[in-house]
Amino acid sequence: MQVKEKFWWTNWSQTYTKKAKCYYQPITTEQILSIVKTAVTYNFTLKVVGGSHSPSDIALSEDLILNLDKYSKVLSIDREKAQIQVQAGIKLRDLNRHLSNAGLALSNLGSIDEQSIAGAISTGTHGTGGKYGVLGSSVIGLEIITSSGEIVKCSKTENPELFSAARCGLGALGIIITVTLQCEPAYNLHVVEYPSRYSHVVDNLATIRDSAEHVRIWWFPYTDWCWVWTANRTQQPVRKSSGQHLLAYYLDNIWIRFYLLQFLLLLSTFVSGLVPWIISLYRFLFFSRKIESVEVSHKAFTFDCLFAQHVSEWVVPTTKAKNALNEVKQIIETTKSYQFKFIPNPDKLESDKDLKGELETKIEAHFPIEIRFSQSDDDIALSPTRNLEDGGCWIGVIVYKPFFREPLFTKHFFEQFEKIMFKLNGRPHWAKPFFQDIVKGSESQQGESKKGALYDF
Numbered sequence: 001m002q003v004k005e006k007f008w009w010t011n012w013s014q015t016y017t018k019k020a021k022c023y024y025q026p027i028t029t030e031q032i033l034s035i036v037k038t039a040v041t042y043n044f045t046l047k048v049v050g051g052s053h054s055p056s057d058i059a060l061s062e063d064l065i066l067n068l069d070k071y072s073k074v075l076s077i078d079r080e081k082a083q084i085q086v087q088a089g090i091k092l093r094d095l096n097r098h099l100s101n102a103g104l105a106l107s108n109l110g111s112i113d114e115q116s117i118a119g120a121i122s123t124g125t126h127g128t129g130g131k132y133g134v135l136g137s138s139v140i141g142l143e144i145i146t147s148s149g150e151i152v153k154c155s156k157t158e159n160p161e162l163f164s165a166a167r168c169g170l171g172a173l174g175i176i177i178t179v180t181l182q183c184e185p186a187y188n189l190h191v192v193e194y195p196s197r198y199s200h201v202v203d204n205l206a207t208i209r210d211s212a213e214h215v216r217i218w219w220f221p222y223t224d225w226c227w228v229w230t231a232n233r234t235q236q237p238v239r240k241s242s243g244q245h246l247l248a249y250y251l252d253n254i255w256i257r258f259y260l261l262q263f264l265l266l267l268s269t270f271v272s273g274l275v276p277w278i279i280s281l282y283r284f285l286f287f288s289r290k291i292e293s294v295e296v297s298h299k300a301f302t303f304d305c306l307f308a309q310h311v312s313e314w315v316v317p318t319t320k321a322k323n324a325l326n327e328v329k330q331i332i333e334t335t336k337s338y339q340f341k342f343i344p345n346p347d348k349l350e351s352d353k354d355l356k357g358e359l360e361t362k363i364e365a366h367f368p369i370e371i372r373f374s375q376s377d378d379d380i381a382l383s384p385t386r387n388l389e390d391g392g393c394w395i396g397v398i399v400y401k402p403f404f405r406e407p408l409f410t411k412h413f414f415e416q417f418e419k420i421m422f423k424l425n426g427r428p429h430w431a432k433p434f435f436q437d438i439v440k441g442s443e444s445q446q447g448e449s450k451k452g453a454l455y456d457f
């Protein structure tokens with residue numbers, strides 16, 4: 001077992017860093033049990049860290065960190081029932097590979113496959129699809145080590161209450177050591193992607209959601225355009241995309257998407273007012289023509305999420321999504337920073353009160369603003385999508401940190417976004433930062449009572 005003392009932990013986006021007393025990477029169940037014993041004996045907090053991909057501080061600990069990267073074997077596969085049991089540290093990309101070799105696949109996935117299976121289910125990680133739940137809804141059995149050093153099994157029939165809580169347990173219910181998943185026979189997805197006007201999209205959200213098994217929409221703020229991604233299971237063989245813009249075809253994934261975009265966004269951290277131009281250019285190059293492809297499911301679901309970023313994502317009842325998006329559009333457009341201003345060091349603006357005020361009240365939204373769908377997951381106690389009539393619509397906003405440099409206008413944007421989502425009975429993604437205390441602070445009574453109503457589990 002690997003043990004490191006005084007370990008600096010940081011998440012993928014480098015937005016949270018903390019020094020832990022000790023970091024363990026066990027290989028066996030006995031080693032995990034002995035670490036739990038140590039933590040209990042010395043009264044230390046013990047936190048499991050998966051792929052450290054949570055954009056929030058949910059995986060953070062200053063005491064002991066346990067990582068299960070080396071506790072990641074496939075334990076059994078039942079091809080007939082399309083079920084797999086794995087050790088909890090397995091990364092989704094490895095899980096997908098094992099499943100694919102066995103002729104199986106997960107029914108849904110989020111945008112990346114870098115997470116551990118236990119980390120993904122513990123935070124309510126989701127993909128998209130009006131008839132699909134969060135990843136935890138595919139879990140049919142778990143084994144958990146509790147703080148008393150017991151190994152407890154749970155499923156719909158065995159310890160059902162624990163099972164309901166642990167399928168989105170926020171890392172607070174013990175250490176998940178094995179996960180059994182219900183999968184399906186491997187499949188390809190026929191993906192059709194096309195541009196659509198913002199007004200058409202928000203007026204027809206439920207229809208667009210129901211137009212395919214999986215639908216994801218990207219809205220490009222400061223433009224009137226969205227990009228609709230739809231995917232259906234198909235028997236067709238894999239076929240690469242056709243229909244792209246010629247320039248995009250040659251430059252895609254080489255350097256435009258990653259380095260040129262990052263460089264342009266870096267400029268926007270020195271000069272205000274550039275972001276809307278960058279978004280328009282990027283949309284024109286990559287998202288202005290309909291494209292089609294057929295891809296193996298796990299490759300079709302995932303994509304390159306580029307570089308470090310601040311994100312916030314909330315789920316609202318689908319019936320309220322149009323209002324939510326229109327309100328977000330309004331704050332983005334009314335607080336836009338129109339002027340090109342050179343701001344080399346935003347932390348040192350004491351002498352320039354006007355500019356400082358502008359940074360605190362203006363917004364520069366990046367792209368895409370992502371819209372996804374989930375069915376209501378009524379049997380997962382802490383799933384943000386629990387008990388949502390007509391399912392949930394996830395709305396996510398993003399501000400990149402080009403080359404890890406902080407963008408100019410972030411805090412105000414996320415606060416305003418959260419206020420809108422909260423007002424419309426939204427619930428935050430557990431792994432993405434949210435500022436409930438700020439909302440409560442400014443709207444104390446209303447905030448308190450709403451929180452009670454939302455989380456009345």
Ligand SMILES: Cc1cc2nc3c(=O)[nH]c(=O)nc-3n(C[C@H](O)[C@H](O)[C@H](O)COP(=O)(O)OP(=O)(O)OC[C@H]3O[C@@H](n4cnc5c(N)ncnc54)[C@H](O)[C@@H]3O)c2cc1C
Nearest residue numbers: 050051052053054110111115116118119125126171176431
């Ligand atoms: C680029 C990027 C793209 C993303 N895309 C999506 C997306 O499409 N959809 C979506 O919903 N989310 C998305 N996320 C968020 C991500 O899926 C979640 O943050 C997920 O929890 C990360 O998994 P992880 O293994 O890195 O867990 P970590 O971040 O390491 O941990 C998350 C939580 O799980 C707990 N945990 C981990 N392992 C165990 C265990 N064995 N037992 C008990 N608790 C455990 C931790 O203690 C912590 O509380 C994305 C994040 C990034 C950075």
